[in-house]
Structures are given as structure tokens and as C-alpha cells.
Amino acid sequence: MMSSSLPPGALDDVAVLMPAYNGHADVERTLASFSEESPVHVLIVDDGSTPPIVAPTLPNLSVEILRMPQNVGIERALQAGIDALAARGYRYAARIDAGDLTVPGRLAKQRAHLDAHPEVAGLGMWAQVVTRAGAPLFMLTPPATPAGIRRIRFLRGCFVHPSMMLRIDAVQAVGNYRAAYPAAEDLDLFLRLMERYDCANLPELGLYYELNEGGISATKRRRQIASTLRLQLHYFNVFNPYDWLGLAKNLLHFVTPYRTLQWVKRMLFAPRAGASQGSRES
Structure with missing residues (x-):
């Protein structure tokens, strides 16, 4: 098994x-959770915050702020962030929200895997979904292999976007993040990446994902599902039964209330009594 240990720098x-x-x-709070043996570089794209976000001073982190002149939305903020990192000579962008x-x-761990697998352009990890107070709700355990991801790409979420590490040159080669599919900019990017590269997941916990009732999945849910359906139709493979199942699933999501879906997920994936669960408290 490959070691994740990397030399300083x-x-x-x-x-x-x-x-x-x-x-x-x-x-x-999010940036304070980073703990690495080497210094960590951070680019915050401040999308028109009022007051403007100030770079926090944290040990082992160097933080830069890229300020957008006004609120332009996450799609254009991410696009500007990728371009800025490319201009600064970075090779990999590690997402988090x-x-x-x-x-x-x-x-x-992610950088070591990407260095060992140059054909992989995007690498995610599993995530523990938690409440704002940190209580565990359910795990997101997407498939690990590129083949498994391609097969069920529309049946279930195959990537946890804030857990991803991306090759910046590959992201730019396929057109970067874009606003063509509002609230589904991540799926749009991953599908374009998978036309030319592989994408994968490390099958281990990498993120504590906060279930936010004010997040995009809740506040822009119908727009997100509409964009996802458009992407499904664009990439639809009639010979893949999972594409048919994924289409049916998203049509069902379109007419099912958000809170009902979250309740179903908690019933299906909530930790069982006696089961081993990670805690985000350390």
C-alpha cells in the first residue's frame, strides 16, 4: 500500500x-481543520461578501484572497479561482467549502495518489455528513474506480465536490468551471473531464460535510435538478441501464420535497447503534 507521507514542501x-x-x-473554522506535515496554501475567492472576508492567520497556512467585484455566483467564482491558481503556477486545486x-x-494522500496515477484528473474522498453542531447523520461513500463511476454516474452522486483534488491543467483543457448548468457546475465539469481523463475516489473518510439548509442543494434545488436532467440528456447512453435508472431517479427528485429526501437518506444511511462512527470532534 502506497504511503501518503510526503517530504517537507x-x-x-x-x-x-x-x-x-x-x-x-x-x-x-474550515481552514483551521487543515492539518498537514507541509505548509498549506489557500486561495479564498471572496464572491462579493459584505464586509469583505479577511484572511485568517493560522499556523502552517498561507492564505490569499481573490476578491470578485460583485457577487457573481459559485460557478464564476470557481472559474476565476482556477485561472488564478494556474497563473500562480499551482498544479493541483483542492476544493472545500x-x-x-x-x-x-x-x-x-490525494496528491500522492494523483502523482502515481497521471491519468486521473479528479480525485475525491468519502464524506461524513453532519449537522451544524457536528452530529453524524449519514456517510457518502461513492464508488472508487473510474469504471464504476462511469457506469452509475447518473444513478447516484459519484463525487463529493468539496472533497475533490483537481489537476488544474486538465480543468482548463476541458473549459474550466462554467455557468451553463446553474447549481450543477461540478457535475458538468466532472462529465467533461471524464471524456478525456479518469476520475476516481479514495475509499476512505476525507471530509466532514455540513448539511446546510441554506446551501445550494436546498435553496436552488429545482434549478440544480433541472441542470442535472439537461446533463443526463446530453450524455445519455441508451445501452446503459443505470442511465435509465438515474433519469427516473432525478425525475422523482424533481417532484419530491427536499426535506422528504433528507429524511429518506437519514433512514437508509444513518449510523446504527453499536456501529463504529468517526467524530469530527478531536
Whole structure:
């Protein structure tokens, strides 16, 4: 098994990419969760926050702020962030969102895997979904292999976006993040990446994902599902039964209330009594 240990300075070509709109306290709490043997570089794309976000001073982190002149939305904020990191010479962008917490050593593990697998352009990890207070709700355990991801790409979420590490040159080669599919900019990017590269997941916990009732999945849910359906139709493979099942699933999601779906997920994936569960408290 490959070691995730990297020599000092080995994360110099990696930058954490965090788009943020207000939520100033969440920004610092999220960045404070990074724990790596090497210094961590961070680019916060401040998407028109009022007041503007101030770079927190945290041990082992260097934080830069890229300020958008006004609130332009996460799609354009991420696009600007990728371009800025490319201009600064970074090779990898590690995504995270304000409010989520990362597992120690995540960046070193992902970078080591991407270095060993140059055909992989995007690498995610599993995530523990938690309440804002940190209580575990359910696990997100997407498939690990590129073949498994391609097969069920529309039946279930195959990537946890804030857990991803991306090859910046590959992201730019396929057209970067874009606003063509509002609230589904991540799926749009991953599908374009998988036309030319592989994408995969490390099958281990890498992120504590905060279930946020004010997040995109809740507040822009119908727009997100509509964009997902458009992507499904664009990439639809009539010979893949999972594409048919995924289409039916998203049509069902379109007419099912968000809170009902969250209740179903909690019933299906909530930790059982006596089961081993990680805690985000350390």
C-alpha cells in the first residue's frame, strides 16, 4: 500500500480553493481543520461578501484572497479561482467549502495518489455528513474506480465536490468551471473531464460535510435538478441501464420535497447503534 507521507514542501504545487460568500466565521473554522506535515496554501475567492472576508492567520497556512467585484455566483467564482491558481503556477486545486471540515493528511494522500496515477484528473474522498453542531447523520461513500463511476454516474452522486483534488491543467483543457448548468457546475465539469481523463475516489473518510439548509442543494434545488436532467440528456447512453435508472431517479427528485429526501437518506444511511462512527470532534 502506497504511503501518503510526503517530504517537507511537497504540497508547494497544491492550493486549497474555497469560494465564499459571507459566512466569515465558517471560513476560519474550515481552514483551521487543515492539518498537514507541509505548509498549506489557500486561495479564498471572496464572491462579493459584505464586509469583505479577511484572511485568517493560522499556523502552517498561507492564505490569499481573490476578491470578485460583485457577487457573481459559485460557478464564476470557481472559474476565476482556477485561472488564478494556474497563473500562480499551482498544479493541483483542492476544493472545500466554508462550513465543511477536512480530515488531517487529506491533501498529502490525494496528491500522492494523483502523482502515481497521471491519468486521473479528479480525485475525491468519502464524506461524513453532519449537522451544524457536528452530529453524524449519514456517510457518502461513492464508488472508487473510474469504471464504476462511469457506469452509475447518473444513478447516484459519484463525487463529493468539496472533497475533490483537481489537476488544474486538465480543468482548463476541458473549459474550466462554467455557468451553463446553474447549481450543477461540478457535475458538468466532472462529465467533461471524464471524456478525456479518469476520475476516481479514495475509499476512505476525507471530509466532514455540513448539511446546510441554506446551501445550494436546498435553496436552488429545482434549478440544480433541472441542470442535472439537461446533463443526463446530453450524455445519455441508451445501452446503459443505470442511465435509465438515474433519469427516473432525478425525475422523482424533481417532484419530491427536499426535506422528504433528507429524511429518506437519514433512514437508509444513518449510523446504527453499536456501529463504529468517526467524530469530527478531536
